[in-house]
Amino acid sequence: MMQMIVGNWKMNGLGASSRDLVTEVAQGLAAMPSAPQVVVCPPFTLLAQLAPMLKGTGILLGAQDCHQAASGAHTGDISAAMLADVGVEYVILGHSERRRDHGELDETVREKATAAAAAGLTPIVCVGESEDQRASGECRDAIGWQIKGSLPDGFSGIVAYEPIWAIGSGVPASSQDIADMMAFIRAELVRQFGATGKTIRILYGGSVNARDAATILPIAEVGGALVGSASLRAETFLPIVRAAVDL
Numbered sequence: 001m002m003q004m005i006v007g008n009w010k011m012n013g014l015g016a017s018s019r020d021l022v023t024e025v026a027q028g029l030a031a032m033p034s035a036p037q038v039v040v041c042p043p044f045t046l047l048a049q050l051a052p053m054l055k056g057t058g059i060l061l062g063a064q065d066c067h068q069a070a071s072g073a074h075t076g077d078i079s080a081a082m083l084a085d086v087g088v089e090y091v092i093l094g095h096s097e098r099r100r101d102h103g104e105l106d107e108t109v110r111e112k113a114t115a116a117a118a119a120g121l122t123p124i125v126c127v128g129e130s131e132d133q134r135a136s137g138e139c140r141d142a143i144g145w146q147i148k149g150s151l152p153d154g155f156s157g158i159v160a161y162e163p164i165w166a167i168g169s170g171v172p173a174s175s176q177d178i179a180d181m182m183a184f185i186r187a188e189l190v191r192q193f194g195a196t197g198k199t200i201r202i203l204y205g206g207s208v209n210a211r212d213a214a215t216i217l218p219i220a221e222v223g224g225a226l227v228g229s230a231s232l233r234a235e236t237f238l239p240i241v242r243a244a245v246d247l
C-alpha cells in the first residue's frame with residue numbers, strides 16, 4: 001500500500017504564510033519522481049482559500065474536526081457536509097488534543113466518524129495512550145477500548161496511533177514500541193471488522209521528523225505518518241514525504 005503523509009497544522013496558520021507553505025510543498029512534490037499520498041489539514045479558516053490552490057498538485061485537503069450532526073443549532077461548529085462542500089476529503093477525528101480540550105469521548109468520536117463517512121469524507125480516527133496508562137501497563141487495554149468505542153460499524157477510514165506522551169515531545173516512540181502497538185492495533189481491527197480490518201490504514205503520529213521517518217515508516221503495519229509541528233514548514237515536511245517515496 002502506498003504510504004500516506006498527513007500534515008496536521010493544528011491551530012497554526014494565517015492566509016499569506018499558509019499559501020506560501022502549500023506552494024512550496026506543491027513545488028517539492030512536483031520535483032519528486034514519485035510521491036506518496038499527501039494530505040494537509042489546515043484550520044477551518046483556511047480550507048476554502050487553500051482548496052483551489054491544491055487542485056492538480058496531488059495534495060489532498062483534510063480538516064481537523066467536524067460535528068456529529070448534519071446541521072442545526074450548534075454554535076461555532078462545522079458539519080462534515082460543510083467540509084465536503086469546500087473540497088475537503090479527509091477529517092481528523094478524536095485527536096488527543098480534542099479529547100483533552102473539548103472532553104470528546106469515544107462515543108462522540110464514533111458519531112463524528114459516521115457523520116464524516118455519510119458526507120463522503122474519509123475519517124482519520126486517532127487513538128493513543130497517556131504516559132500514566134503506559135507506565136501502569138494499561139496501554140493495550142486503553143487502545144483496545146478506544147478502538148472499540150471510537151470506530152463505528154462498517155468503518156473504512158484510517159486509524160492514527162498517537163501515543164500522547166510522544167506528541168510534541170520532540171522524541172517519537174521507539175521502533176519497538178511502535179511495532180508492538182501496530183501489531184496490536186491490526187489484531188484489534190481484524191477482530192472488530194474481520195477482513196476489512198486487514199485493509200484499514202494505520203498511521204503513526206508523535207514527533208515524526210525527517211530523521212526518524214526513515215526508521216518509522218518501514219515498520220510493519222505503518223501505513224504512513226500523522227505529522228504535527230514538522231508539517232508547518234516545507235523544509236521539515238518535504239523530507240518526511242521523501243522518506244515515504246519508495247516504500
Ligand SMILES: O=C[C@H](O)COP(=O)(O)O
Nearest residue numbers: 008167168206207228229
Ligand atoms: O497530529 C499530529 C500529532 O499530534 C503529532 O504532533 P507532533 O508531530 O507535533 O508531535
